Amino acid sequence: MITKKSPPAAIAKIAAEAEPAKLSDDELLEFLTVCNDFYRRGEPIISDAQYDFVFLAELKKRHPHHPYLETVEPEKAFAGKTVALPEMMLSTEKTYSKDGIEKWLQRIEKAAEELGLEFSRLIFRATPKLDGYAAYDDGLALYTRGDGRKGTDISRVFERGLIVGGDGKRGQGAGEIVVSQRYFNTHLADFFENARNFQASIIKEKELEEHALAAIQNHAAVFFPFAQLPDWLGSAQEILERFEAIIEAVPAKVDFDVDGVIFEVTDARIKKHMGATRHHHRWQIAYKSNVETAVVTVLRVTPQTSRSGRVNPVAELEPTKLSGAVISRATAHHYKMVRDMGIGAGTVIELTRSGLVIPKIERVLTPKTPQIPENCPSCGSELVWDSDYLYCPNTVQCPAQIENTIEHFFRTLRNIDGFGGKTIEKLHAAGIRSVYQIYQLDLERLQGLGFGDKTSQNLLDQLVRSRTDPLEDWRFLGAFGIYRMGLGNCERLLQHFPLLSIFELTLEDIVSIEGFAEKTGEAVITSLAKIKGDFMRIHALGFNLLRTPLRSEQAQAASPIAGKTIVFTGAMQHGSREDMTREAKRLGAKVGSSVSGKTDFLVTGSDVGAAKIAAAQEKGVRVISEAEYLEMLK
Ligand SMILES: NC(=O)c1ccc[n+]([C@@H]2O[C@H](COP(=O)([O-])OP(=O)(O)OC[C@H]3O[C@@H](n4cnc5c(N)ncnc54)[C@H](O)[C@@H]3O)[C@@H](O)[C@H]2O)c1
Ligand SMILES: [Zn+2]
Incomplete structure (x- = not known):
């Protein structure tokens, strides 16, 4: 058995508990970073599902645009020099539903329209999403994916006898080092914990373990260029019509570990036009199959009063393992749903995880008598219906409404720690009813309320910080x-x-x-x-x-495009469409999606039809090239 380097005890504890909500932002980020490092090294600490649905989902919930989510998760460099990759190797946009694929197809359709191409004639390619080790072969050397732009030379794996899968030719760009599932199970499973662990070992500079060497010599482990993968080709309409069949057939085309299906448009013009974010190519998407469903019994439905007084139904469940985490709660949309679908003790529901920390109930299999509360669980007031929702009308005194309002305040500020549910509950019990009162507290008063010396000082420091940190x-x-x-x-x-x-x-x-x-x-x-x-x-x-800059001030700013309306069209060199839009807005311009009489400038990238330009000019719009535009901004 290959010995693994074990993760730090604190990290292992977090992995075992799987309660991301308990972690501070810093702890969560550190945990993700360490898991990612171990994963890239071939020694995952947690399952992919747990990484994606439990921890990454928590980060996404707290900070939807956190840089960690918007860049390629980096690989620690292996020994060897790093070099710029000939093409960017990015992560993929992921979806777990057919709906997600449909939305992606709509974006392609829009791009096709912008280029004047006929959407229905576009050819799409679906390939198995290999769950191996990504690398790039430029014909001379093989590189790791690194941070997506720069990789490390790992040509040594070819010197060790690794062959190229498919037609066997070198220099076909991106692909993955993979191993035959059948071979792994019969020859390697006793020596390596999992295929990932084995694949990573082939790359490490350390001398090869004998079974790994044998696998290479037997051509069970190969570098497989994506271009060589067996595929399914067809139109967007066919994708939607035959979705389930495609999803089943494509992964079965290879004998490697696969964790989904990659869909991409094949037309080079569309690819160029759509470009990439820092995280993924917009013309490609991964349908991941690691979504699980489970059939679960509801123990009871518990009402929870929110800060607005709305009472939300939370179903407590028989603890069930789903996509790598133990689920014991799910939410129903509102009490009308609880009433109409019959959700109560003993109801059997079907639960699907799709990236949410607390899953939503989508389907009821066996309805039971619904559990509808009559009184607010917090203050006892009689509840009232307002369309689909139940409300507690006691807006002034209801403890849940007060506590949740205070909690919302500090959570939204984001620059203050220590004022979580427990602390606020304690403060409320001691007679504190508002955020303002909290800011009036001093050390003595806090100690008097039963907080320790250190905690009291810390809470005070945090209150000061919340006012002095820029916000x-x-x-x-x-x-x-x-x-x-x-x-x-x-x-x-x-x-x-x-x-x-x-x-x-x-x-x-x-x-x-x-x-x-x-x-x-x-x-x-x-x-x-x-x-x-x-x-x-x-x-x-x-x-x-x-202070948020006022639009009117921005327009007066010295920027040459302030107050102007700009439309971008065609493929840009300077940056993605999104980046350019953001930049233009920062400079005080409005960015439109189509040319109208109000448009001041039409900025054209490459591949813009003459008809489009003529139509804009007819409306009195100034048409300038991307280069002219950039010149103007200087
Ligand atoms: N278990 C853990 O601790 C842990 C930690 C970090 C990441 N992860 C997992 O890693 C994944 C995210 O990492 P990522 O961004 O490297 O991978 P990804 O799942 O987004 O996939 C992107 C990669 O897919 C590859 N790919 C495979 N088959 C392909 C095909 N047919 N065509 C084109 N590209 C193909 C490419 O190499 C590309 O770089 C998540 O699934 C996550 O669960 C797990
Ligand atoms: Zn109440």
């Missing part, structure tokens, strides 16, 4: 939990009106902002009036707020 004003506003005002809407509002003026806004003012409908506007005004007192008092404590 975006839209985040501060979002912390008050205004109805219909998520962080995105808060930011948009403050791009039009300064923070302290928002309490004077009229309905007209609000609906003048794009994306704010009349109904939202009314709700926002009512809700703002409700929080005004609290807001002013807390604001007066002095936070280090970063």
